[in-house]
Amino acid sequence: MQQNPSYVGLRLDILKYVEKKSQNVLDVGCASGANGEYLKKNGIAKYVEGIEFDKDLADKALLKIDKTIIGDLDDVNTLNEISKIKFDTIILGDILEHTKNPEKILKKLSSEFLNEDGIIIISLPNFQHIDVLIHIFFKGYFPRNNRGIFDKTHLRFFTLKNMKELIHNSNLRIDRIEHKFRYRDKIESSFPIFTRQILTRLFKKSFTFQYLLVCSKN
Secondary structure, three states, X not given: OOOOHHHOOOOHHHHOOOOOOOOEEEEEOOOOOHHHHHHHHOOXXXXXXXXXXXXXXXXXXXXXXXXXXXXXXXXXXXXXOOOOOOEEEXXXXXXXXXXXXXHHHHHHHHHHHEXXXXXXXXXEEOOOOHHHHHHHXXXXXXXXXXXXXXXXXXXXXXXXXXXXXXXXXXXXEEEEEEEEEOOOOOOOOOXXXXXXXXXXXXXXXXXXXXXXXXXXXX
C-alpha cells in the first residue's frame, strides 16, 4: 500500500518538546515508527509504544519500537490494549482531527495513561488559516485533498478556540503554544519577500497553518 508521505516522516518539531526524563512514551498514530526510533536511539526514551490504524505501517514500526497496537482510536477496545503503565509523554501528532470523538479519546489517555507530571504533545491543523477563507468564501469550494487543512480524511476541524476548549474539557492545561506559520496550504508555499514578519504579526491566526500544544494535567 502506498503511504502518504505527509504522515509518515520524522516529526522533530514535536520531538523537541519530549524531555530527557521521558522513560515511557506513547506515540498515538506512530506510522512507521520514525519518532520512536529517534527517541530510543538518542537515549531520550527507554520504552516506546505506538498505536497505528494502518497494519502495514504498524508492522514496520514494530521493528523500531517496543510495542504497536493496530486499531481505530474511536474503538474503545483499541485504547484498552495500551499497556497498563504510566507514560511520561503522549504524542498526538495530527491525529485527533481524524477521529469522531477527540475529547473522549484525549480524556481517556490523560486520565488513565499519563503520569501525574507527564505531558501530552498535540499537533492540529488550524481551520482559521487564510486558505480556508480563500477557498470557501472567495472560491465557494471545499477542497478534498490528500493532505493539509482540507485532508479528505479529516472528521473534525479546529480553530485555536476549539483546541483550547478540547483541552480544557479533557482536564488538561496548556503549558505552551507554538504557531507554525505557512503562507498557503501547499507544502512548498513561502511568504512573499519581506512580508512574513508583517503578516504573521498582524494576522497571526490567519497565517498559522498548524498549532503545537504542550499540555499537562490540570
